[in-house]
Amino acid sequence: MIAQFIDGPLWTFSLSVFLIGVIWRIVTILMAGNRKDLATPRGSASAGAVRTVFSRSIYERSAATRGRLLLIAGYLFHIGLFALLFFAQPHIDFIAERITGLGWTAMPHWAFILSAELAFLGLLLLWIHRLLSPVTRLLSDLDDHLGSILVFLVMLTGCLALAQSFESLRLIHLLSAELLLIYFPFSKLMHTFTFILSRGYTGATMGRKGVNA
Amino acid sequence: MNGGSNHSLVGHGVKTTVIRLLLLWLFALPLETVADTKESRGLPSTMVLNPAAELWRDVRQRDMPTSGTSQVRGVDSGVLINANGDKWRKFRMQQLIPIGGYLLLGIIVGLTLFYLVRGKVKIVAGASDRKLPRYTSYERLIHWFMASIFLFLAITGLIILFGRPLLIPIFGKEIFSVIASASKEGHNLMGPLFMVALILVFVKFVRRNIYQKGDMSWLLRGGGIIGKKHVPSNFFNMGEKSMFWMLVLVGSVIVVSGLVLIFPVFGQSREWMELAHVGHAIGAILMIGVILGHIYIGSVGMEGAIDGMKNGYCDLNWAKEHHDLWATQMEKRGEAIANEDVNRFSDPDTNESLGRELREAGK
Amino acid sequence: MARMKFYCDPERCIECNACVTACKNENEVPWGVNRRRVVTINDGDEGERSLSVACMHCSDAPCATVCPVDCFYTTQDGVVLHDKDICIGCGYCFYACPFGAPQFPEDGAFATRGKMDKCTFCAGGPEADNSSAEHRKYGSNRLAEGKLPLCAEMCSTKALLAGDADTISEIYRKRIINRSASVMARGVSYRDASFRAPYNSAAGKSSAKE
Numbered sequence: 001m002i003a004q005f006i007d008g009p010l011w012t013f014s015l016s017v018f019l020i021g022v023i024w025r026i027v028t029i030l031m032a033g034n035r036k037d038l039a040t041p042r043g044s045a046s047a048g049a050v051r052t053v054f055s056r057s058i059y060e061r062s063a064a065t066r067g068r069l070l071l072i073a074g075y076l077f078h079i080g081l082f083a084l085l086f087f088a089q090p091h092i093d094f095i096a097e098r099i100t101g102l103g104w105t106a107m108p109h110w111a112f113i114l115s116a117e118l119a120f121l122g123l124l125l126l127w128i129h130r131l132l133s134p135v136t137r138l139l140s141d142l143d144d145h146l147g148s149i150l151v152f153l154v155m156l157t158g159c160l161a162l163a164q165s166f167e168s169l170r171l172i173h174l175l176s177a178e179l180l181l182i183y184f185p186f187s188k189l190m191h192t193f194t195f196i197l198s199r200g201y202t203g204a205t206m207g208r209k210g211v212n213a
Numbered sequence: 214m215n216g217g218s219n220h221s222l223v224g225h226g227v228k229t230t231v232i233r234l235l236l237l238w239l240f241a242l243p244l245e246t247v248a249d250t251k252e253s254r255g256l257p258s259t260m261v262l263n264p265a266a267e268l269w270r271d272v273r274q275r276d277m278p279t280s281g282t283s284q285v286r287g288v289d290s291g292v293l294i295n296a297n298g299d300k301w302r303k304f305r306m307q308q309l310i311p312i313g314g315y316l317l318l319g320i321i322v323g324l325t326l327f328y329l330v331r332g333k334v335k336i337v338a339g340a341s342d343r344k345l346p347r348y349t350s351y352e353r354l355i356h357w358f359m360a361s362i363f364l365f366l367a368i369t370g371l372i373i374l375f376g377r378p379l380l381i382p383i384f385g386k387e388i389f390s391v392i393a394s395a396s397k398e399g400h401n402l403m404g405p406l407f408m409v410a411l412i413l414v415f416v417k418f419v420r421r422n423i424y425q426k427g428d429m430s431w432l433l434r435g436g437g438i439i440g441k442k443h444v445p446s447n448f449f450n451m452g453e454k455s456m457f458w459m460l461v462l463v464g465s466v467i468v469v470s471g472l473v474l475i476f477p478v479f480g481q482s483r484e485w486m487e488l489a490h491v492g493h494a495i496g497a498i499l500m501i502g503v504i505l506g507h508i509y510i511g512s513v514g515m516e517g518a519i520d521g522m523k524n525g526y527c528d529l530n531w532a533k534e535h536h537d538l539w540a541t542q543m544e545k546r547g548e549a550i551a552n553e554d555v556n557r558f559s560d561p562d563t564n565e566s567l568g569r570e571l572r573e574a575g576k
Numbered sequence: 577m578a579r580m581k582f583y584c585d586p587e588r589c590i591e592c593n594a595c596v597t598a599c600k601n602e603n604e605v606p607w608g609v610n611r612r613r614v615v616t617i618n619d620g621d622e623g624e625r626s627l628s629v630a631c632m633h634c635s636d637a638p639c640a641t642v643c644p645v646d647c648f649y650t651t652q653d654g655v656v657l658h659d660k661d662i663c664i665g666c667g668y669c670f671y672a673c674p675f676g677a678p679q680f681p682e683d684g685a686f687a688t689r690g691k692m693d694k695c696t697f698c699a700g701g702p703e704a705d706n707s708s709a710e711h712r713k714y715g716s717n718r719l720a721e722g723k724l725p726l727c728a729e730m731c732s733t734k735a736l737l738a739g740d741a742d743t744i745s746e747i748y749r750k751r752i753i754n755r756s757a758s759v760m761a762r763g764v765s766y767r768d769a770s771f772r773a774p775y776n777s778a779a780g781k782s783s784a785k786e
Binding site for chain 1: 350351353354357358361362390391394395397398399402403405406409524571
Binding site: 265268269272280281282283284285287289290291292293294295296298299301302305306373374376377381386387389390393394397401402474475476477478483486487490 | 586587591593596610613614615616617618619623625627629638641642643644645646647659661662663664665666667668670671672673674675676683684685686687689
């Protein structure tokens with residue numbers, strides 16, 4: 001009974017909350033608009049926007065010496081999670097079956113496991129650092145902790161269900177993912193989508209001024 | 214004679230009968246000869262030896278390799294009898310599980326008794342008003358990273374090892390198989406992260422764990438755990454150093470054997486897998502035992518022990534009592550910091566820049 | 577009740593692998609898994625002997641002893657079976673088995689093995705007899721239909737015998753007696769009359785080569 005609930009109504013509900021919530025938040029950000037810049041543009045805003053969206057993926061010089069561990073952990077976690085989410089065979093099958101109707105090529109199984117390991121490594125290092133370092137410990141609020149816990153739970157339950165043979169483990173993983181989806185639009189996890197807006201905005205403003213940001 | 218179809222012995226002429234008797238006698242001759250061959254002389258016919266008797270005797274006594282070839286492809290498919298399998302089974306079921314189980318149980322009971330008798334090791338001079346910086350942020354990070362990975366691996370590993378005798382009676386087979394599958398998958402996936410943690414810990418702490426003068430006498434005096442006599446020590450005392458080297462050496466055995474076990478794809482035979490399992494299990498039980506002691510001291514066993522790992526600073530008097538040589542050195546260098554100053558670093562009311570950052574962030 | 581066993585007569589086995597093929601076909605065994613295999617010792621030399629090996633359905637099965645989730649059970653006929661729903665694919669039964677009977681359908685890193693599969697004496701598994709679930713997971717259940725395993729039925733030389741242990745040993749005993757009697761006509765013992773040259777452990781190979 002709980003199984004049918006998790007697979008059925010709760011899935012639909014969580015997916016709807018996620019989609020509607022994300023779209024709503026992005027729309028409100030865009031609708032907020034920006035002050036018109038009356039100065040003569042010295043360069044292209046759109047080119048600057050596109051440039052900055054990609055250029056900010058490269059780290060800033062001082063991070064390589066002063067924040068090296070966190071820098072590496074950050075990359076490991078994000079790249080690993082992205083690979084896991086969209087290129088692991090079980091996830092592609094799930095999305096193809098329930099959302100898009102069609103799938104795409106998955107990465108080989110060993111790459112799936114490797115991404116999981118790297119993502120876990122990054123997440124654990126980042127999370128423990130957040131709890132230990134006095135600065136981040138003071139800065140972190142409920143939103144931060146809840147987001148960390150939920151993402152960790154989803155990854156852990158996914159790891160436990162890796163044998164793909166036990167229905168209860170799959171359902172626990174799906175349930176934690178649904179809770180994450182419901183929480184997503186109301187939290188800072190929205191940076192998954194808003195990073196494009198913020199990077200683009202900075203790049204556009206700077207691009208208009210003729211500066212490479 | 215008649216040229217007819219009648220072939221019975223009876224009703225024929227004498228000549229036919231004689232010929233037939235002759236043939237019968239001719240046939241009977243070899244029977245007599247066989248009855249006289251040296252193999253069957255004195256032996257009933259069922260005792261004639263199997264021509265491959267020696268082959269199978271040698272196979273059974275393992276005097277010849279118990280393997281041949283097979284059309285079925287596989288690493289061990291030509292092996293007829295895996296003799297080590299039974300040795301391994303006996304080791305796991307009759308030695309590892311009972312002895313390992315009682316050993317760990319004994320350590321837990323022993324630690325409990327020790328606490329009840331000795332009590333918490335207090336700071337004799339009482340907590341001082343100054344602290345020494347002990348561990349940096351990075352060192353604490355990799356320690357707790359290692360600790361969380363180790364705890365996860367230890368619990369999942371113990372579930373796989375002791376689950377059948379201890380947990381199946383509680384949960385039943387269906388639920389336990391879910392727990393066991395989750396433990397196996399989790400254990401196999403997190404294993405390589407232990408390797409990463411081990412390397413990080415080794416690189417960071419190896420310099421302070423090299424044997425120094427005074428370590429042996431510390432060990433011989435038992436570190437002063439019994440009684441209140443003061444025993445000098447460096448940054449790490451001999452107990453901690455021994456634990457570090459045990460962690461690194463036994464941990465390496467566990468890592469290497471674990472890698473052999475989770476990658477059965479490199480053509481290793483069952484013998485290698487069994488050997489890896491034995492090393493992995495013995496190493497793990499030993500390590501869990503030692504870490505139980507480590508956790509005991511760090512938590513309830515000793516006052517002031519965990520502070521260094523929690524916020525990076527340790528009490529000055531604690532350092533003077535347990536790591537005398539290091540503490541006096543640090544004090545001489547002026548590294549001792551007053552308690553208020555330590556808290557100030559993380560108190561926004563006194564730390565101006567921190568307070569400003571927090572306000573700007575809207576906290 | 578019967579005590580089901582296999583017996584393979586190495587004097588008759590001609591390594592035709594009909595047993596292997598019959599089993600794989602009848603039980604629709606997954607890719608890469610062979611429940612039964614024929615092992616040949618001294619292949620190519622005189623003194624060559626072949627033996628068909630699958631699960632021996634041991635009375636005191638080491639696989640059952642060592643399984644961390646206790647998924648094995650022995651039926652009333654002495655057939656050792658296991659429950660694939662409980663199996664976690666750890667591989668310990670494969671390490672413990674002297675005959676290498678347990679097989680695994682996947683060969684992945686991180687010990688991803690999939691559920692263990694092995695010879696069931698054509699007796700299916702814990703699912704309902706001859707149900708589609710049972711056939712999908714464990715292969716055919718011939719024993720429930722009163723038949724014997726297909727490997728033994730298909731053996732071209734009747735080297736592989738399967739059935740109640742008493743019956744099989746009686747059959748084999750009679751064979752031994754008949755072997756001795758059938759070569760009495762040639763005035764030699766079976767040892768010298770066998771179409772296979774005998775094995776000489778002292779020389780390490782057969783005496784016929786010298």
